[in-house]
Amino acid sequence: MAMTNRDGNGGEAKPDGEFDALIIGAGFSGLYQLHCLRDRLGLSARVLETADDVGGTWYWNRYPGARCDSESHSYSYYFSKELLDEWEWTERYPAQPEIMRYLRFVADRLDLRRDIQFETKVRACTYDEAENRWHVETEAGEHFVATYLISAVGCLSATNVPDIPGRDDFEGEWYHTGEWPHDGVDFHGKRVGQIGTGSTGIQAVPVIAETAGQLTVFQRTANYSVPARNGPLTPERKRWMREKQDEIREIIRSTPNAHPFRISETKVFDVDEDERRALMEKAWETGGLRFRACFQDLLTSKASNDVVAAFLKDKIREIVKDKETAEALADIDHPYAAKRPPIDTNYFETFNRDNVTLINLREDPIRRITPRGIRLKSGREIALDVIVFATGFDAMSGPLLRIDVTGRDGLTIQEAWSAGPRTYLGLQVAGFPNMFTVTGPGSPSVLCNMPVPIEQHVEWITDCIAYMRKNGISTIEPSEDAVESWVAHVNDCANKTLLPEAGHSWYLGANVPGKPRVFMPYAGGMARYRAICEDIVAKGYEGFVMDGGEGQAAGTRPADFTPAGAADQPGV
Numbered sequence: 140m141a142m143t144n145r146d147g148n149g150g151e152a153k154p155d156g157e158f159d160a161l162i163i164g165a166g167f168s169g170l171y172q173l174h175c176l177r178d179r180l181g182l183s184a185r186v187l188e189t190a191d192d193v194g195g196t197w198y199w200n201r202y203p204g205a206r207c208d209s210e211s212h213s214y215s216y217y218f219s220k221e222l223l224d225e226w227e228w229t230e231r232y233p234a235q236p237e238i239m240r241y242l243r244f245v246a247d248r249l250d251l252r253r254d255i256q257f258e259t260k261v262r263a264c265t266y267d268e269a270e271n272r273w274h275v276e277t278e279a280g281e282h283f284v285a286t287y288l289i290s291a292v293g294c295l296s297a298t299n300v301p302d303i304p305g306r307d308d309f310e311g312e313w314y315h316t317g318e319w320p321h322d323g324v325d326f327h328g329k330r331v332g333q334i335g336t337g338s339t340g341i342q343a344v345p346v347i348a349e350t351a352g353q354l355t356v357f358q359r360t361a362n363y364s365v366p367a368r369n370g371p372l373t374p375e376r377k378r379w380m381r382e383k384q385d386e387i388r389e390i391i392r393s394t395p396n397a398h399p400f401r402i403s404e405t406k407v408f409d410v411d412e413d414e415r416r417a418l419m420e421k422a423w424e425t426g427g428l429r430f431r432a433c434f435q436d437l438l439t440s441k442a443s444n445d446v447v448a449a450f451l452k453d454k455i456r457e458i459v460k461d462k463e464t465a466e467a468l469a470d471i472d473h474p475y476a477a478k479r480p481p482i483d484t485n486y487f488e489t490f491n492r493d494n495v496t497l498i499n500l501r502e503d504p505i506r507r508i509t510p511r512g513i514r515l516k517s518g519r520e521i522a523l524d525v526i527v528f529a530t531g532f533d534a535m536s537g538p539l540l541r542i543d544v545t546g547r548d549g550l551t552i553q554e555a556w557s558a559g560p561r562t563y564l565g566l567q568v569a570g571f572p573n574m575f576t577v578t579g580p581g582s583p584s585v586l587c588n589m590p591v592p593i594e595q596h597v598e599w600i601t602d603c604i605a606y607m608r609k610n611g612i613s614t615i616e617p618s619e620d621a622v623e624s625w626v627a628h629v630n631d632c633a634n635k636t637l638l639p640e641a642g643h644s645w646y647l648g649a650n651v652p653g654k655p656r657v658f659m660p661y662a663g664g665m666a667r668y669r670a671i672c673e674d675i676v677a678k679g680y681e682g683f684v685m686d687g688g689e690g691q692a693a694g695t696r697p698a699d700f701t702p703a704g705a706a707d708q709p710g711v
């Protein structure tokens with residue numbers, strides 16, 4: 140118990156290691172959660188963070204080309220006018236170093252660091268029913284106790300390094316993009332192999348190719364990508380962002396994906412072929428995720444999606460000069476945006492460089508890693524000095540499952556989620572009283588511009604804790620029935636879209652061998668989700684059991700989750 144409790148703003152002084160709330164993780168979620176609990180509610184709160192700085196997923200993902208795909212003016216906290224006024228982004232999409240600067244600025248401006256314990260990895264969290272408190276142990280053997288436990292561990296923080304035979308025999312260097320060395324990697328003149336062509340791989344390829352002697356890209360599933368059209372923000376644009384804060388906030392809080400632009404109301408077959416083509420060309424020039432907004436029905440109609448998919452495949456064939464490489468890159472097996480749609484800077488163009496080669500693993504899969512490189516099924520061996528694993532994450536449920544979390548009656552999170560993650564609203568798990576999960580599975584999270592759901596979740600949790608304290612409620616957890624109907628609703632929403640058609644996506648957990656296939660994010664739209672959460676609170680925290688449930692809001696939500704005024708908006 141090395142820590143002194145400095146006890147925020149006005150909470151009761153507690154013995155060392157004891158807090159009202161413990162928060163795991165100092166990314167976007169954990170920072171704002173600390174601010175809300177400490178500075179708004181006056182609770183004693185402590186953040187435990189593995190890294191030696193704030194940043195969360197952006198602390199670790201510093202691979203070449205790492206950049207957010209949300210536009211910078213929307214990738215910000217919107218709860219504070221001061222933060223909005225005092226910070227200025229420099230590019231259309233923020234690069235990883237700039238996001239780190241932003242989060243450091245927020246931590247310093249809100250004086251958060253004094254309540255964050257860095258270089259502290261949480262090993263186990265155990266609920267003691269008799270005490271109604273959570274006991275938290277770290278890898279270093281420290282022990283903390285708190286009434287409320289808030290998991291702010293992020294959705295994309297548990298790296299997925301595939302267990303390819305022979306990996307440990309490799310005599311060169313290898314890195315996962317999500318655990319990138321802080322001093323960078325020198326690719327000059329080296330033979331580099333990159334496995335993976337998701338959003339990360341597509342960002343990394345053009346940058347690695349600039350200095351590598353030879354870059355070989357190992358592609359298992361071909362992927363769409365749209366030019367990001369990144370660039371510096373002009374003074375006019377920066378002024379516009381400052382002046383239009385209120386309008387931007389209104390848009391990001393009312394659109395399904397929480398991005399700062401509206402989705403077109405035009406469906407693909409509302410217009411003739413010429414007009415359709417013109418709309419797609421315009422959207423291609425605009426670039427980024429705005430491309431996906433050019434029609435209303437891209438994720439609900441396969442026929443509509445096919446039209447746009449064909450347009451994007453043709454673009455690949457136009458850009459990539461070598462015919463065989465172009466065909467391998469355009470041989471995409473899933474609807475556009477059914478997997479997270481990457482945006483890029485010169486991805487396909489990079490395959491026109493002399494030092495870049497594509498290996499199509501669908502034709503010739505990886506057999507093993509050898510001391511010298513990668514051997515394919517055909518027997519061909521590609522000699523490599525460096526292997527880059529751009530192979531993604533054990534997403535959404537992975538970060539929490541990697542901690543030994545034990546709730547009521549010895550129930551572990553691994554047992555509770557053995558058939559796939561089960562939550563109510565992505566915010567709580569049955570059997571784990573007073574534990575909250577920011578952007579947990581079942582939250583809209585990764586289908587959105589993340590800071591928007593994060594702010595909403597954190598504020599909801601803060602209000603909930605305030606309500607409990609005001610009303611003398613000692614525990615809250617969802618009823619099993621409420622969890623059951625939420626899981627069913629999450630599935631229904633996904634099934635109304637084409638999202639489940641990408642059978643190998645991380646939305647389904649399908650990228651991690653042995654992981655149960657359950658569609659994890661809530662695809663009903665962020666605005667609708669917000670309305671559902673507000674409706675549940677208005678009905679006295681319907682679906683939650685408080686203090687054992689007698690006379691409180693224990694109950695089952697109807698399975699349709701249709702609060703008044705919340706339109707059915709697929710959040711895709």
Ligand code: NA7
Binds near residue numbers: 335339530643
């Ligand atoms: P993704 O989107 O999960 O992409 C991982 C890539 O790695 C994808 O192309 C995978 O192919 C490939 N992969 C994974 N395992 C293997 C093996 N064993 N062999 C060959 N190829 C493999 O992760 P990202 O980091 O790119 O993006 C994650 C999110 O971060 C992104 O969506 C943004 O939200 C930010 P597959 O498609 O499984 O065939």
